[in-house]
Amino acid sequence: MKKRLKIGMIGGGIGGLVGNWHRYAIRLDDKYELVAGCFSSNIENGINSANELGVDLDRNYPDFKTMAQKESQRDDGIDVVSIVTPNHLHASPSIEFLSKNINVICDKPLTASMKDANDLYNAVKKSKAFFFLTHNYSAYPVVREMRKIVQEGQIGKIRLIRGGYLQGWLGSKEEETNKQAEWRTDPERSGVAGCVGDIGSHLMHLAEFVSGAKVKEVAADLSTFVEGRKLDDNASILIRMNNGSRGNLSVSQIATGDENNITLSIYGEDGALHWQQENPNYAKFSKKGELDRIITRGSAIFDQQAQSKLRIPPGHPEAFIEAFAQIYSDVADIIQGSEQANDLLKIVPNIDDGFHIMKFIKACVDSSNNNSIWTEVSKNN
Amino acid sequence: MKKRLKIGMIGGGIGGLVGNWHRYAIRLDDKYELVAGCFSSNIENGINSANELGVDLDRNYPDFKTMAQKESQRDDGIDVVSIVTPNHLHASPSIEFLSKNINVICDKPLTASMKDANDLYNAVKKSKAFFFLTHNYSAYPVVREMRKIVQEGQIGKIRLIRGGYLQGWLGSKEEETNKQAEWRTDPERSGVAGCVGDIGSHLMHLAEFVSGAKVKEVAADLSTFVEGRKLDDNASILIRMNNGSRGNLSVSQIATGDENNITLSIYGEDGALHWQQENPNYAKFSKKGELDRIITRGSAIFDQQAQSKLRIPPGHPEAFIEAFAQIYSDVADIIQGSEQANDLLKIVPNIDDGFHIMKFIKACVDSSNNNSIWTEVSKNN
């Protein structure tokens, strides 16, 4: 009988939001079994969550240290832990489980501080276990196809990258009433950046994932439009990439009316690619001197491997949960040593991606604090 | 600890297609546990499927009769069975499980023949168990919102219904190489209709679901463009509804290039609604004398109950699998007697819907065979 990976969860107690997303992703492809957790700092909520989620109460732990120790001693201990706490609580549990050689899947961004990022980076490099980050937008089938098109040189040398990640939900002082808004606007839990860290991190990762280039320098203008808010809620960022291409990013959580408006355009010498997250099963693919084309999940140029990832036929849209689940599915394949493990290791976001994006966030903040001066990303830690 | 419903499956062995979709739907909301099955008429494939799906081999049955009997005798027997076989194999297992008072979720259309439909109809009416049909397109959040808008009278008395369900995958003789195509084009297994039964059934149900009206008469022109094919692969249908509205449907599986192109427009005296399945999180809502509006899953007018169904926030698109899962989720809530059970019974497709759509299919075929003469739906059995 097929073996499912045993997975545990840190954070994600019922009543929250992001924990549910991870669980949808965990369940969809039936490659995991949720068997342990430390779902909440509140004991009662922890017990209720375990009950609701079908986790035995003797594997419902009061703290992540106990959980790491006990699970690592069991014969049937967890293979993987999923960490879905706020940013400032990513590093310590990750380091703990990594030290027991238990694989980690962690929510983005990597950490709240560069110090934590450094510590975690070192812990990953020392551990035998894997560490992955849920930059889920990179797992949409069409996004992966875009990356492949770039890699094959079909759009030529990249010149211009234009990205946007615009939300409107923090347009007023939501932190006073909304738990999700509260920790995201709190420097203690979120880190030095607000929207740049929360969603700019996704956008920058996505742009790098598709383009295959890394951001080298930024000139950023972060601003806080909602009075009394402690972190940025809007940012315009000029970018220069390590392959000579340039571009601009618009990141906002005060973009009234926008829900989760991610857009990405990559222009090369010979072609271009355009994608919108809110209609994620399609991309526009321009080739110089030819008609623009529409990429779908069923695109003729999809290779066999990509096709085999499709859960349902093209035209039957896949969406956010499926892309999120793809990260978990790929991680399972990597851990279980599937044939595609090596290929998957190249695309599933890992510690290097996470660490690099932390430097990007820091560089944006530093640039903005220095009147938008161009700031190198790599030196920024 | 939360009780999950125990579910079994008829058909859906690994290597197939539709069984997977049902299992994605079963898993997503964690309201079911797959514990039994009769996955294949091929014994080896049945065993492999059970192994792959984590079903104990002693609950992997060689035939549905044995399964119905054994499961009904167990204390921990299944609460529900999911039937995902070709159309001609819907009625007999459904009747069997219903006779043991085991709830049934069945793929659409109801049956392959009117005789089967009648038998099944009677069996449902006699049984204490529930019977539901996976007309999954009606479970998209935005589709349900459209239905609500119509019910509230916001678009006034309905006048015109225009629908399309166009696919291109049967444009050549796919039945020679593709298993999915093979049974769908075989009158023995599919019934009297080809594309009208396979996808026209979905479209008609969807149009009725949103409009709240029932089709009364059809004038249909069915055709078979691929030489040697035994069933229709294209149909144009005029419709007259029981509320005085009229319209037209275009149904095709030879619409080259189209993937799963479902569109629906409902025009009333005071407004109109427009939806496309391939970008399912949005609908256009026209009100006479006002600006057209865009409905999203986060629409301000969504009521509390609808909002609570959202698994992820608006802008993070939900799609086919989520809508499919909604049917299973709602069925679980009905079976477990949730507070919303009565409301859900009004929207989850049931035997009456299935029986009515069978008459619609038959009426289309009869009309087309009589040179597209107007044919009453209700008399057609």
Added chain:
Amino acid sequence: MKKRLKIGMIGGGIGGLVGNWHRYAIRLDDKYELVAGCFSSNIENGINSANELGVDLDRNYPDFKTMAQKESQRDDGIDVVSIVTPNHLHASPSIEFLSKNINVICDKPLTASMKDANDLYNAVKKSKAFFFLTHNYSAYPVVREMRKIVQEGQIGKIRLIRGGYLQGWLGSKEEETNKQAEWRTDPERSGVAGCVGDIGSHLMHLAEFVSGAKVKEVAADLSTFVEGRKLDDNASILIRMNNGSRGNLSVSQIATGDENNITLSIYGEDGALHWQQENPNYAKFSKKGELDRIITRGSAIFDQQAQSKLRIPPGHPEAFIEAFAQIYSDVADIIQGSEQANDLLKIVPNIDDGFHIMKFIKACVDSSNNNSIWTEVSKNN
């Protein structure tokens, strides 16, 4: 110095609507000079119109007979007359000017009655002058490109045609207050059909223009939703074409919220084409087994001749007036015997198109009056 054609106009007095459209079209490419007219049956309005339009008062005529006679006797008499009166006043002036061998550009549909259509048809065949019809939607650059793609066999043998022409402006009893609505809903002036004649005529012509096929049979369901209205305001039509393809049309003037929503899809064995009038500079072009492509006015595959027609570069949208002007521009080129005259004669709508569409309108009405029975188009006069 370049010679401009001298043009006169029947109808189109100031305060009206359609006369303006024709004049925009006349002016745009500077190939005509408006020098004479019989703009209104109301003498004062006629004089005011002439003044406003810069027409000498001695070439402002009280009736079209006088105008035809006087203008045909002048050395500098008009080369062309543009007829923009309601349908029932198309035939008599056209016949009059044709009898003087003055070229005619006439608004669609051809006439209000089949008798008029016959008379006009005979008059055209006898005259040395040209007769053209402003089926302007066929003159959009992208529509002409679509026709070319079909002619080149790029989508293969055509199977399915699906069209819609939906407007909402006649959803209530507008005929009581709106002059445009008044004559369009009056059988005396409009003919036997309402929306089928007014806009169904455009849609059928467009479908034939692009597909290169002619409608052979129709089964139509015409209805009148606004109480007391004398002509149809909504129609669903099944069509069978002379090349074996089939399809359906949805035509309505009670489609609440729709402005001028024309859509056309042509599906062939090897590909398909899709166009929407409200965003007319783009079309979708599917080829079996390839990525869908977007045709624009700048499409690489546009031939030299088509490119030379572009007034402004692609991306700078052209629209309704420019397409309307294209008809006038092409007619001028034909009359002046340009190199492309022979090619243009194949695409500019003429008496045969107009006569054929009249038969289509009649067949729709007859079919609907006979409970939607299939009715041959060619026999219908």
Added chain:
Amino acid sequence: MKKRLKIGMIGGGIGGLVGNWHRYAIRLDDKYELVAGCFSSNIENGINSANELGVDLDRNYPDFKTMAQKESQRDDGIDVVSIVTPNHLHASPSIEFLSKNINVICDKPLTASMKDANDLYNAVKKSKAFFFLTHNYSAYPVVREMRKIVQEGQIGKIRLIRGGYLQGWLGSKEEETNKQAEWRTDPERSGVAGCVGDIGSHLMHLAEFVSGAKVKEVAADLSTFVEGRKLDDNASILIRMNNGSRGNLSVSQIATGDENNITLSIYGEDGALHWQQENPNYAKFSKKGELDRIITRGSAIFDQQAQSKLRIPPGHPEAFIEAFAQIYSDVADIIQGSEQANDLLKIVPNIDDGFHIMKFIKACVDSSNNNSIWTEVSKNN
């Protein structure tokens, strides 16, 4: 009889491009008569142009000075001159005609150098004649409606402006073969900026026109991707506006595949507006807590004055030429002292707009030359 304004033209000889656009605009509404010109520095081309355009040869002038003098002395001399030469030839003819109190309509941007801009500015302020600039994108009906919505406070205090103007036609060394590309990439004729001057000027004007705010500071990154090109062909620009709002612009002529891709989003505290030039008859209008709405040319909220500007009904798309013609139409109304003249003076682009945009261009270049340092616009001359 209605009096048409007499108009002359500087530049715009046949074989060129932009001159045609201006002439389409001049003709469309029949408010002008083209009677004089100095169409080309090449005498033969000048004569041919005059002939082709129906201008008497004795009003075809060898140079603009002669033309200004002769026309100002005629009783029937021109009322207006249209200047459609490359940027470096805007100032001198404009100043000449203004000195004769002949009204000027000039192509954008104002001039090639700040010195010319200053001289022209002073000349306008001294002259009794009007001076207008063809920032035509601001004349689309829907764009003007957006401006009105902002002015009415419907989207609240503006926070974020995001704009893009992306073309792909200069992706290779087109200046070697294409006349339009040649002068645009030549600092002598175009000025200090390439794409920022040619199209960035339009985008900045448009953003200011709709938002009602003026750009105060820029931090710009201009680059030249095509080797050997002397001016920028791509720019990313951070902006800060005089009302506290901020934003970013992406301007490019090397955006492979893009035709004339102008997009503008304006986000305020209470709502947002979104527009795309390539489908210009629609805009998205978000209001916090309400459904997004679609603005069309027929929008119910359009006021009477705006409605009266519509040449054809909504749904019959207007486009680039019509917007261009609107500038000419409005200028005619202003010159002839129509009732709306005062209102029109507030929206038709004038010398202040042109001068301000010149400072913006200069500030972008200066900022980019200083490593993207924030640079004040107003001090930049």
